[in-house]
Amino acid sequence: MTKHVLLTGGGGFVGSHVLRHLMTNTDWTVTLPVTFRHKGVPKRIASALETNPEWWDRVDVVYCDLTAPIDPVTAARFGKVDYLFNVASESHVDRSIDQPGPFIENNVRLITNILDYARQAKPSLVLQMSTDEVYGPAPDGYEHREWDAIAPSNPYSASKAAQEAVCFTYWRTYGVPVVITNTMNILGEQQDTEKFIPKTMRAILQGEPATVHVSPGGRPGSRFYLHARNLADAWLWLARNHKPQQYGDFDRPSRFHIVGEREVDNIEMVHLLADLMGTGDPKLDLVDFHSSRPGHDLRYALDGGKLAAAGWQAPLSLEESLRRTVEWTLRHPEWLGLPATEVAR
Ligand SMILES: NC(=O)c1ccc[n+]([C@@H]2O[C@H](COP(=O)([O-])OP(=O)(O)OC[C@H]3O[C@@H](n4cnc5c(N)ncnc54)[C@H](O)[C@@H]3O)[C@@H](O)[C@H]2O)c1
Known part of the structure; x- marks a missing residue:
């Protein structure tokens, strides 16, 4: 049966x-x-729909700043919502370190207003997009498991941990059917150049060194990167296959980790990108993250076994994810803030 989804953060x-x-x-x-x-x-919304213009008939775009409560007129415009997918948040660590107050305030207000709306609208599922960063850095050889201790290192991850706490509370107090997912670093087409992969591609194309944060001993950070399409697939899988845990039957809401297939250190990632771009050996600028970015964590790692055991498999491999991202970005250099002439080869 067809469903209606309220999807925040669609732009x-x-x-x-x-x-x-x-x-x-x-x-x-x-x-x-x-x-x-x-x-x-x-443009991201237009681009998501451009291959099939008839998809516009299934999409309604409503201007709505989620730091304000959702008023009854806007709620009526949303219509009957079956699933609420909450993706929206301020999302960049460096900006959160520069201006923690407005950043945290935005993310906490946003989740409170979304969940107040959900109390009234009663969707059967509220998916909350969270991050590996709420657990803080992962020690070598360890992958955080669902419900490990929360220990955020910077204002961004604190705001995401706060969102989780508000979710837990609305689940417990009001029975909102929240499912929290924690996701590793995401890659894909049309990512903002404030993030590592597009920033690195831009540096490579401009013949500049790619900045990689390293420990004082020179060890690079590492991540389990995941394509945004894999994240979307996992969410659709959860909407179709998972019944949210309810208070009374369980002492906490459902939580799943969504994880990329293997760990890649950020120097290897620069080389993988340069290979796919066909630009030869990249230049590197290794920066001691302790002095340049206090609050930055060297290694994140999540155990994705729970979702895999439930039956979800990622549709795209890391290599395919990177290949698609690089090829698309080289055809659309404006997303790196570069004119087409600079990438013509
Ligand atoms: N990108 C990653 O690597 C990554 C990893 C783990 C989790 N996440 C989470 O994924 C989500 C999306 O990240 P992204 O990379 O797409 O970020 P993004 O900055 O590209 O998009 C954030 C979206 O949130 C919306 N938003 C923010 N504040 C809003 C408000 N007050 N009202 C309405 N909309 C608001 C923005 O308009 C935008 O559409 C975030 O919740 C982030 O914490 C991202």
Whole structure:
């Protein structure tokens, strides 16, 4: 049966991939509450729908800053919502370190307003997009498991941990059917150049050194990168297959880790990108992260066994994810802030 999804953050990087995935793989309708002042970009929505213009008939875009409560007129415009997919957040560690107050305030207000809306609208599922960063750095050889201790290192991860706490509370107090997912670093087409992969591609194309944060001993950070399409696929899988845990039967809401297939250190990632771009050996600028970015963690790692055991498999491998991202970005250099002439080879 067709469903109606309220998808926040649809003008953002991850949200626009979720939108495209829902259009491609379901007949569901989607309402997008958007602002374009928190890194949302209208072109991402247009681009997610451009291959099939008839998809516009299934999508309603509503201007809505989620730091304000959702008023009854806007709620009526949303219509009957079956699933609420909450992707929206301020999302960049460095900006959170520069200006922690507004950053944390945005993310906490946003989740409170979304969940207040959910109390009234009563969707059967609220998916909350969280991050590996809420657990803090992972010791060597260890992958955080669902419900490990929360120990955020910077204002961004603190704001995401706060969102989780608000989710837990609304689940426990009001019975909102929250499912929290923690995701590793995401890559894909149309990511903002403030993030590592597009920033690195841009540096390589301009013949500049790619900055990589390393420990005082010179060891690079590492991540389990995941394509945004894989994240979208995992969310669709959860919406179709998972019944949210309820208070009374369980002492905590459902939580799943969504993880890339293997660990890649950030020097290896620069080389993988340069290989795919065909630009030869990249130049590197290794920066001691302790002095340059206090609050930055060297290694994140999550155990994705729970979701895999439940039956979800990622559709895209890391190599395929990177290949698609690089090829698309070279054809659309404006997403790196570069004119086409600079990437013509
Ligand atoms: N990108 C990653 O590597 C990564 C990894 C783990 C988790 N996440 C989480 O994924 C989500 C999306 O990240 P992204 O990379 O797409 O970020 P993004 O900055 O590209 O998009 C964020 C979206 O949130 C919206 N938003 C922010 N504040 C809002 C507000 N007050 N009202 C309405 N909309 C608002 C923006 O308009 C934008 O559409 C975030 O919740 C982030 O914490 C991202």
